[in-house]
Amino acid sequence: MHPGSRPTESLWMDTADTLPFPPLAEDARAHVCVIGAGIAGMTTAYLLARAGKAVIVIDDGLIGAGESGRTTANICNALDDYYHRLEKLFGEDGARLAAESHTAAIQKIEEIVALEAIDCGFQRLDGFLFLHEGGSRKLLEDELEASHRAGLSDTGLFERAPLDAFDTGIALRFPRQAQFHILRYLNGLALAIIRDGGRIYCHTRAKDIEDGVPAHVTTADGHTITADDVVVATNSPVNDWMVMHTKQAAYRTYVVAFRVKKGTIPRIMLWDTGNPYHYVSLHSSGVPGSDYEVLLVGGEDHRTGQAEDTGERFVRIESWTRERFPMAEDVLYRWSGQLLQPVDSLAFIGKNPGADEHIYIVTGDSGNGITHATIAGMLLTDLICGCDNPWKDLYDPSCISFRSAPSYAKENFNIAEQYSSWLTPGDVGGVDEIPNDSGAVIRRGMHKIAAYKDADGNVTERSAVCTHLYCIVDWNDTEKTWDCPCHGSRFDQYGKVVSGPAIADLDPAPGS
Numbered sequence: 001m002h003p004g005s006r007p008t009e010s011l012w013m014d015t016a017d018t019l020p021f022p023p024l025a026e027d028a029r030a031h032v033c034v035i036g037a038g039i040a041g042m043t044t045a046y047l048l049a050r051a052g053k054a055v056i057v058i059d060d061g062l063i064g065a066g067e068s069g070r071t072t073a074n075i076c077n078a079l080d081d082y083y084h085r086l087e088k089l090f091g092e093d094g095a096r097l098a099a100e101s102h103t104a105a106i107q108k109i110e111e112i113v114a115l116e117a118i119d120c121g122f123q124r125l126d127g128f129l130f131l132h133e134g135g136s137r138k139l140l141e142d143e144l145e146a147s148h149r150a151g152l153s154d155t156g157l158f159e160r161a162p163l164d165a166f167d168t169g170i171a172l173r174f175p176r177q178a179q180f181h182i183l184r185y186l187n188g189l190a191l192a193i194i195r196d197g198g199r200i201y202c203h204t205r206a207k208d209i210e211d212g213v214p215a216h217v218t219t220a221d222g223h224t225i226t227a228d229d230v231v232v233a234t235n236s237p238v239n240d241w242m243v244m245h246t247k248q249a250a251y252r253t254y255v256v257a258f259r260v261k262k263g264t265i266p267r268i269m270l271w272d273t274g275n276p277y278h279y280v281s282l283h284s285s286g287v288p289g290s291d292y293e294v295l296l297v298g299g300e301d302h303r304t305g306q307a308e309d310t311g312e313r314f315v316r317i318e319s320w321t322r323e324r325f326p327m328a329e330d331v332l333y334r335w336s337g338q339l340l341q342p343v344d345s346l347a348f349i350g351k352n353p354g355a356d357e358h359i360y361i362v363t364g365d366s367g368n369g370i371t372h373a374t375i376a377g378m379l380l381t382d383l384i385c386g387c388d389n390p391w392k393d394l395y396d397p398s399c400i401s402f403r404s405a406p407s408y409a410k411e412n413f414n415i416a417e418q419y420s421s422w423l424t425p426g427d428v429g430g431v432d433e434i435p436n437d438s439g440a441v442i443r444r445g446m447h448k449i450a451a452y453k454d455a456d457g458n459v460t461e462r463s464a465v466c467t468h469l470y471c472i473v474d475w476n477d478t479e480k481t482w483d484c485p486c487h488g489s490r491f492d493q494y495g496k497v498v499s500g501p502a503i504a505d506l507d508p509a510p511g512s
């Protein structure tokens, strides 16, 4: 199993050896310290290093071992919240800038792959948006017109997507989307960062991040990185305790990978208009022998920590796929990942809100994480280097669109509701009712306990209170993690923090 991976493993994790880097073992100085070695952090570090900055990248795991290694690696300017909705939130100019920036991100990746000769299977291909059952043709017509107004003049409506497997019905084509093997791409970025004088430290957790001239990052091992600027690229910003987490919501998404005979499905991307929507793509990596490819189908998203049927979601994706792609053979991989859905659809990239002058963040990857991450690399490099950038107001973390207020209120009402679980009974009456290799929250007097029983029946108990803002965590049986339903923090079965905004492990169980 790929070090640092969870019980499910993605196609990318299984088919690439991530370059290893040692932990930071002493104090260090850099122009810029980047926290997080996913695609956002690595792209930012790469572009800053190219611009002549001395960069240090730290990550508490390996390169790409967080959410970057769990995407489906689709690189799109077809936005999952639609251009006609973006126009309502940001106006036609805002939608145009969004289209321009996502298109530029695809081009930037293509340029980097060519310049650095990265062997990651980068490929351009067309994407097709088609109606889910009961979907309205008008949505596609509205999106066609809005995409043209946004400057994507080559989108077009077709009677169906060009595949024989099933009739999609009317479909909106977005030309020149792209895909690649994300971990091989990150390896290429890592080599280039090192070549350009950058330093990368894995298994190095940021514990404190302090703004100032200079800024300081203190690691969990007690070392200090002194830097002119700090970029927090940890998917969910671990430096921000509250503000950003009211502007976005954490969702889990599920992917199933099928073996298919080469040539039976054309190399295109597909998305339907469901909510949550299905996404489909085809890749060459991961199937021994050249006669096969991998069909990736994803969807079944839900708010993190708010679903008990995580395993069923793979079953539903498989059934959806087999109805439409009867040539799909055995299942090669199943995995889930996490995304942060901003209330106004676009990522937050720029200076951390508040008084911070030298702390920058990137978060709110949404369903367009690869392009948002690459936009972050370009935008943050410009901001740090003192250059103007036309996208900075659109992605400014201190703003949200006034018109997203209903969505903002809905997501935060959902969070407020989660605190009621302080008052509810446990999931089960006691540890005796927990099957092996599973977990459940139990009530013990005033306390809620996160109890995990391993494969041999040994029980580990931790407090079920999330160390971020004190919601009660929920057991995720697919990933064997404790997931927080409020802002998406996750902890492994023994309570060790896997992803923020929490930065501390679950506390010992009261009385233990």
Ligand code: FES
Pocket: 466, 467, 468, 469, 470, 471, 484, 485, 486, 487, 488, 489, 500, 501, 502
């Ligand atoms: Fe905020 Fe758990 S992630 S309370």
